[in-house]
Each structure stands twice: as structure tokens, then as C-alpha cells.
Amino acid sequence: MGVQDCIFCKIVSGQIPATKIYEDEVVVAFLDIGPISDGHTLVMPRQHVEKVHSCPPELLGQIWTRLGKIAGAVALAVGADGYNVLCNNGRAAGQVVDHLHFHIVPRKTGDGVFAQWPSYKYRPGQVEIIADKIRKHL
Ligand code: AMP
Ligand code: ZN
Secondary structure (H helix, E strand, O other): OOHHHOHHHHHHHOOOOOOEEEEOOOEEEEEOOOOOOOOOEEEEEOOOOOOHHHOOHHHHHHHHHHHHHHHHHHHHHHOOOEEEEEOOOOHHHOOOOOOOOEEEEEEOOOOOOOOOOOOOOOOOOHHHHHHHHHHHOO
16 A cells, blocks of 8 residues: 555545544544544554654654653543553554554453453573574664
């Protein structure tokens, strides 16, 4: 999907409507059309970048500088007990729209959202092998 066909670029430019709650020269924040909870918000850069690792670090910093303020306002507005900040990268991770965006999902105690967190234990020695592989790419 190129910039031309990108629905989030079209929201940035105003070609398609969205319920925007905040915008400035760097980001646009708007309510998700298919919310997981009331107030579910998406925060995206105006610039079309696809993923966290392909986002210029400076821009990533500028987005995160704004996330706290927006998340705090969302949580207060809906009386949330907490919230998740999520970013899906790639189809395998659930990314449907290829324009980098962060989900702010307000949470209530015991709401059962994301009830499954399929954690497990590494086999002996496996953790260091994986850590070494990652270090080599940094
Ligand atoms: P992701 O799976 O991380 O790519 O998330 C895409 C999100 O965008 C989904 O939660 C959708 O509900 C949301 N979405 C898609 N189109 C729109 C739209 N036009 N306005 C608001 N949210 C949208
Ligand atoms: Zn885009």
C-alpha cells in the first residue's frame, strides 16, 4: 500500500473524515472506528512511515513526546483505571494499516481485554543465544 492509497494519509489530509481529538505539526490523534474500549484512540505521525524500525528516530521521539499527554487525557476522559499503548508492526503482529500508529486502549479493572498473555519459559541456555543474535543486529 503506497502513500496514495493510505487511508490514514487521507485522514491527515482531510480527504476522509475522522473524529480527531488532537493534532499539531507532527501528529494526528483520532478515535478508532472499531474500538476495543470507549475512548480507544490512535496516534499517528502526519508523515507516512510504516513501522517503528523504519521511522526516523527523531520523528519517533516527537511522537512519544506527545503520547503521554494524549494518553493521560483519554484515560481521564473515560474514567479508565489504566491503559495500554500498543503498536502493531507487520501483518503477523496484526498491523492492518501500513501507516505507523499507536493505539491507546483505556482499561477498566477486570475488563478481560487482552485476557490472554501466552507467556512461557525459555529452555536452559536459549535466552543467551537469542540475546546474542539480537545484540549482533544492534
Ligand atoms: P492496526 O491493526 O494496528 O493496523 O490498526 C488499525 C486500526 O485502525 C483498527 O483498530 C481499525 O479499527 C482502525 N481504523 C481503520 N480505519 C479507520 C478509520 N477510517 N477511522 C478510524 N479508525 C480506523
Ligand atoms: Zn499513510
